[in-house]
Amino acid sequence: MENLIETIKKKIEIHHSLYDIPVADLMWEEILYKSLKDSDMAGDAEWQSGGHGIGADIMNVPNFGDISCKTGAWKERTRIGDTVLVINGSRTTKYPSIEEKIEFLSKKKEDVYFCLARNLKDWKQNKKIYRLCIFPRLRHHEMKWKIAPNGRDWVAENSEMKCKITKNMSDQLWTELQTKYIESCHVIEI
Numbered sequence: 001m002e003n004l005i006e007t008i009k010k011k012i013e014i015h016h017s018l019y020d021i022p023v024a025d026l027m028w029e030e031i032l033y034k035s036l037k038d039s040d041m042a043g044d045a046e047w048q049s050g051g052h053g054i055g056a057d058i059m060n061v062p063n064f065g066d067i068s069c070k071t072g073a074w075k076e077r078t079r080i081g082d083t084v085l086v087i088n089g090s091r092t093t094k095y096p097s098i099e100e101k102i103e104f105l106s107k108k109k110e111d112v113y114f115c116l117a118r119n120l121k122d123w124k125q126n127k128k129i130y131r132l133c134i135f136p137r138l139r140h141h142e143m144k145w146k147i148a149p150n151g152r153d154w155v156a157e158n159s160e161m162k163c164k165i166t167k168n169m170s171d172q173l174w175t176e177l178q179t180k181y182i183e184s185c186h187v188i189e190i
Contacts, residue, residue: 055109
């Protein structure tokens with residue numbers, strides 16, 4: 001794993017030798033896929049350049065299975081004394097009812113997430129710090145969903161995460177994940 005992290009770091013350094021903008025979505029998929037290959041961890045893994053589809057982005061990776069590549073926000077909330085990882089997920093507009101949305105969310109799409117997260121406070125101070133967070137499939141479909149106080153959105157919460165399906169954003173799923181759910185977190189400072 002150390003070799004993979006070091007390879008990812010080198011590729012992100014190359015990115016930042018060209019660009020000031022952070023590594024995002026499609027860039028992250030390609031960096032991870034090429035890093036797995038360069039670290040001899042890809043095996044017969046499959047990835048389609050520019051795909052960025054729903055669910056898994058890199059398939060059939062030995063020791064990991066199907067990987068969903070995400071970028072996210074690392075939020076240290078000092079006022080309430082915790083840290084969370086915030087990621088967005090699928091847009092669920094084509095599923096009108098909450099039951100249909102839950103059914104959609106229940107279909108297996110990935111085995112593990114590789115999330116490259118950043119804390120905006122660091123970046124505002126010109127510190128290019130990423131956190132590579134690895135965690136298992138999220139089970140949004142097992143949560144108890146209810147209508148939010150605003151009467152438009154759907155919300156769910158358990159000890160691991162808070163979720164919201166936001167109506168005014170194409171019914172997009174947002175997840176605020178407690179750090180205790182993250183299996184491993186590696187700081188990558190450029």
